[in-house]
Amino acid sequence: MKYEIMMSCGHEDTVELFGKEKERDRKIEYFKIHGLCKECYRKKKEEETQKEGLIFNATVLPYINEKDGSILLSVWFSGDTKPHKDEIKSLGNYSWSERESADDWYSFQLPTLCWNKIIKLDSLEEEIIKATSIGAKSMVADSGLFAEVHYRIALERQKEWREKKEKIDLIKKPAVPEVLKGCTWNQKIYGKAGNYSIYPNGDKKLITDEQAEEIKNYLTLKEEYRKKVNEIKNA
Ligand SMILES: [Zn+2]
Incomplete structure (x- = not known):
């Protein structure tokens, strides 16, 4: 059912609610006290993003560069990316495409799009310097179980690659x-x-x-x- 509710911001908005009447009433009360209309919600999110600033993220990918055995990272920008769009593009090779955080690999949700690219581990420092140069305020390393697993997989693949390389060199x-x-x-x-x-x-x-x-x-x-x-x- 659709309801016109006077939100806490002082604007009316239409909200669709499901469930039992008691449950719906409870939600309506919640919106009156804490809810924001769509426009105010959008503004609030925008302010939060601005406050957050530009964030540079990195995660280890669960495969390696087969040519030289390098560990590979996916790096991307989050936070206040909009005003930095052209600068991000000017850094080279970034594309607006699916984010590849370790959790994204195992998620069934719709992919999140972001400015990202794949780099070799040994160029991470250089990429961080570049990101800082366009105003990135924080650097975030992907963490959690899946990120840990991906890192281990990459190390294992690299070890195998090196062992094979040694044999080939002989x-x-x-x-x-x-x-x-x-x-x-x-x-x-x-x-x-x-x-x-x-x-x-x-x-x-x-x-x-x-x-x-x-x-x-x-x-x-x-x-x-x-x-x-x-x-x-x-x-
Ligand atoms: Zn409002």
Whole structure:
């Protein structure tokens, strides 16, 4: 049922109430004493946000950077972000998208949108300095059980990554033939004995039979190397 109630702020507002009559009456009484109309509520929230100032938040993500094993963080702004929108954008790579706090990962509620981005742990300090430079007043680290769990998962993944990296570093990488050093090429040898050629960086180059042999050998070793690395990576 809808009720017109004179709120505590002195403005009338329409409120929809459910439940038993006694329960509804109780709520109406509450609104009269403590309730705010929608406009006053909005203003109050706005004032609170302004008072809060700009807040920089960070949480550890439950995965790592597979290329270099870095622990990753999601960082975002909360609080009084509206007047800082352009400054936030100017910091680089921030996008208006779903917040990724640890609790958000396991929440069934609609996602909360915010200015956020993913960074490596070792650039956190730099990002904090940047955030401070546009007026961030406080830095908040995500806390709670889920945040703790994510951090542990990240550490575990990093440990596995390092162990694999150590094994991969032990495998001998085949030496690149002199003629191909620093070049990109399509990994094809053209022609026949006495008249072999390749296209390093897209330019035709005649090679000797010995060079062709060396390159063929290199390709075989490279394929073996790739297989061994993948075996470790997928273990
Ligand atoms: Zn009001």
